[in-house]
Amino acid sequence: MATKTFQYIQSSIVPLSVENIDTDQIIPARFLKATTRDGFGDNLFRDWRYDANNQPKVDFVLNDPTYSGKILVAGKNFGCGSSREHAAWAISDAGFDVVVSSFFADIFKGNALNNGLLPVQVSDTFLKSIFDEVYKNPKTELEVDLEKQTITILATGQQEKFEINAYKKACLINGYDDIDYILSQKEQIEVFEKARN
Amino acid sequence: MGKTLFDKIWDAHVVSSKEGFPDMLYIDTHFIHEVTSPQAFDGLRKRGIPVFRPKQTVATADHNVPTINQHLPIKEELSRYQVDMLTKNCKEFGVELYGLGHPFQGIVHVIGPELGITLPGKTIVCGDSHTSTHGAFGTIAFGIGTSQVEQVLATQCLLQSRPKRMKIEVNGKLKKGVTAKDIILYIISKISAAGGTGYFVEYAGDTIRSLSMEGRMTICNMSIEMGARGGLIAPDETTLNYIKGREFAPKGEAWNKALAYWKTLYSDEDAIFDKVLKFDAADIEPMITYGTNPGMGIGITQKIPAIANIVPNEQLSYKKALDYMGLEENTLLMDKPIDYVFIGSCTNSRIEDLRQVAEFVKGKQKANNVTVWIVPGSKQVQQQAIREGLDKIFEAAGFALREPGCSACLGMNEDKIPAGKYCVSTSNRNFEGRQGPNSRTFLASPLTAAAAAVTGRVTDVRELLAEPELV
Numbered sequence: 156m157a158t159k160t161f162q163y164i165q166s167s168i169v170p171l172s173v174e175n176i177d178t179d180q181i182i183p184a185r186f187l188k189a190t191t192r193d194g195f196g197d198n199l200f201r202d203w204r205y206d207a208n209n210q211p212k213v214d215f216v217l218n219d220p221t222y223s224g225k226i227l228v229a230g231k232n233f234g235c236g237s238s239r240e241h242a243a244w245a246i247s248d249a250g251f252d253v254v255v256s257s258f259f260a261d262i263f264k265g266n267a268l269n270n271g272l273l274p275v276q277v278s279d280t281f282l283k284s285i286f287d288e289v290y291k292n293p294k295t296e297l298e299v300d301l302e303k304q305t306i307t308i309l310a311t312g313q314q315e316k317f318e319i320n321a322y323k324k325a326c327l328i329n330g331y332d333d334i335d336y337i338l339s340q341k342e343q344i345e346v347f348e349k350a351r352n
Numbered sequence: 353m354g355k356t357l358f359d360k361i362w363d364a365h366v367v368s369s370k371e372g373f374p375d376m377l378y379i380d381t382h383f384i385h386e387v388t389s390p391q392a393f394d395g396l397r398k399r400g401i402p403v404f405r406p407k408q409t410v411a412t413a414d415h416n417v418p419t420i421n422q423h424l425p426i427k428e429e430l431s432r433y434q435v436d437m438l439t440k441n442c443k444e445f446g447v448e449l450y451g452l453g454h455p456f457q458g459i460v461h462v463i464g465p466e467l468g469i470t471l472p473g474k475t476i477v478c479g480d481s482h483t484s485t486h487g488a489f490g491t492i493a494f495g496i497g498t499s500q501v502e503q504v505l506a507t508q509c510l511l512q513s514r515p516k517r518m519k520i521e522v523n524g525k526l527k528k529g530v531t532a533k534d535i536i537l538y539i540i541s542k543i544s545a546a547g548g549t550g551y552f553v554e555y556a557g558d559t560i561r562s563l564s565m566e567g568r569m570t571i572c573n574m575s576i577e578m579g580a581r582g583g584l585i586a587p588d589e590t591t592l593n594y595i596k597g598r599e600f601a602p603k604g605e606a607w608n609k610a611l612a613y614w615k616t617l618y619s620d621e622d623a624i625f626d627k628v629l630k631f632d633a634a635d636i637e638p639m640i641t642y643g644t645n646p647g648m649g650i651g652i653t654q655k656i657p658a659i660a661n662i663v664p665n666e667q668l669s670y671k672k673a674l675d676y677m678g679l680e681e682n683t684l685l686m687d688k689p690i691d692y693v694f695i696g697s698c699t700n701s702r703i704e705d706l707r708q709v710a711e712f713v714k715g716k717q718k719a720n721n722v723t724v725w726i727v728p729g730s731k732q733v734q735q736q737a738i739r740e741g742l743d744k745i746f747e748a749a750g751f752a753l754r755e756p757g758c759s760a761c762l763g764m765n766e767d768k769i770p771a772g773k774y775c776v777s778t779s780n781r782n783f784e785g786r787q788g789p790n791s792r793t794f795l796a797s798p799l800t801a802a803a804a805a806v807t808g809r810v811t812d813v814r815e816l817l818a819e820p821e822l823v
Binding site for chain 2: 156172173174175177179180183184185187188189190191192202207230231232235236237238239240241243258260261262265266269270279283320321322323333334336337338340341343344347348
């Protein structure tokens with residue numbers, strides 16, 4: 156089955172300079188009761204975005220019209236905690252294509268990649284530069300080029316290379332699917348099973 | 353050159369390996385539950401394919417289930433629908449389900465070991481980050497996302513890059529009132545909630561060896577709270593004694609064959625780890641967390657760290673955490689009044705945890721200001737507790753022994769801690785709102801939780817322990 160692809164983006168950003176954002180913040184457990192993958196964006200950062208009476212909290216960045224864009228930039232250790240893939244679905248569903256941080260939790264990173272959401276890991280200093288620029292000018296844009304594996308702050312020209320597994324990169328660019336790939340080697344699985352018994 | 357335990361098991365499960373690609377890893381056992389599986393089954397339906405090896409997947413309902421009146425239909429509509437969906441999916445795809453009402457039902461990471469499904473040398477995955485629990489038996493066990501649940505259902509394999517290996521050694525004798533939970537909270541407080549990211553951890557040292565299987569499961573369970581994908585402990589006599597005779601454990605000739613393999617499961621002396629950390633058991637006191645990630649923990653007699661002592665670019669997040677918790681820097685957490693005590697979760701809901709709590713509260717009374725929930729990890733744990741009369745001890749103390757499920761660990765069912773209230777909890781996460789919107793969690797051991805239940809405030813359990821031998 157073809158999956159969502161990603162090659163390149165140029166976009167303004169939504170900054171969230173908080174460290175250790177766990178997946179319970181991204182999507183609280185009480186919103187995990189759906190049995191499809193759709194609609195989780197409405198509850199992205201639910202308890203940071205809305206008060207107990209479901210009114211938007213004006214000081215939260217997603218409710219601040221100053222900032223918008225398809226790139227979410229967050230503090231280090233983003234996506235720690237629960238393995239819920241709903242976190243990646245919620246971010247994607249809310250219109251983001253890229254998440255930038257100086258450090259990602261392993262399971263979140265894998266979940267994001269499996270959903271066409273690109274996690275871009277940058278250095279602490281580069282992350283700080285992004286935050287500095289966007290707080291100076293909320294229209295600051297980033298360019299992310301997956302083929303070249305580069306991320307650039309357009310206003311300053313500052314650029315960094317980022318890492319990504321070559322297989323996962325090919326999957327994202329071409330929309331390849333893990334299950335199709337494994338099933339193409341089904342015979343090998345059966346051989347493996349026989350050899351063990 | 354020698355191999356680590358992790359590499360021995362990993363290598364024995366690689367179906368294919370190609371430069372630039374993740375390894376194709378064979379998965380022996382796949383646990384599923386109602387929350388992270390429906391979209392995976394849906395995926396199979398869309399592809400028009402079956403579960404490849406249905407006998408290697410085991411299902412239970414745990415995250416959403418009520419912990420009282422489990423014999424009645426689930427009241428909350430969405431929860432009921434999700435649990436019903438699991439039943440329907442398991443039936444359609446031929447997967448064994450230990451659902452509500454089944455004598456084997458319980459928290460997925462409690463039932464796997466107690467049924468003898470979790471065995472040394474296996475690869476085990478589940479759409480739940482605390483799958484690391486099973487590592488206590490010398491297995492490679494880790495949490496996965498729903499796309500990967502679908503992958504394993506479809507192929508019994510997982511594309512996975514080999515993580516780095518870390519060894520954490522703990523040596524020395526534990527002090528009075530210090531348990532496995534305190535060891536792991538201590539380690540995480542030292543290396544932070546991200547200190548293990550990118551690694552698979554092997555726990556070693558004589559302190560770890562001295563722990564029961566329940567204690568080892570508590571340690572491995574929280575590996576994910578330091579960011580590690582999983583943690584494991586080489587099997588030994590303690591492991592074998594625990595497994596022998598369990599429902600699905602190998603028997604007769606199969607047992608002997610398994611034993612021969614399990615005896616090869618240890619890290620060779622010259623095996624190289626990417627990182628080695630060593631801790632002294634004597635440095636550990638009963639632990640408690642004060643913040644909003646499991647790395648924010650202190651010894652029970654210590655003060656909450658000053659903001660000035662936090663690295664500059666993390667001070668804002670640190671301040672935000674203390675504000676959320678309603679706490680001040682540089683103050684003691686000890687004697688802080690609390691509202692709830694939750695004893696349960698895949699970290700601490702096994703029979704040994706309940707026995708320890710019962711032994712401590714016997715003859716004591718719950719404080720008036722505290723609500724106490726004791727939630728057994730499984731139907732079998734609940735039945736065992738009743739057989740041993742623990743329920744009567746709890747009742748006499750003013751506690752309630754509920755029915756099994758994940759419960760207030762993540763508040764997906766009705767068991768939520770109200771906004772602003774403090775809960776001393778034996779679970780694994782103190783994240784904002786984890787136990788209910790705006791709830792405030794102090795993570796601690798079952799003993800420390802029991803002490804708080806009795807005094808109504810954060811308490812140093814050592815002051816209430818008569819005999820040093822109690823623990």
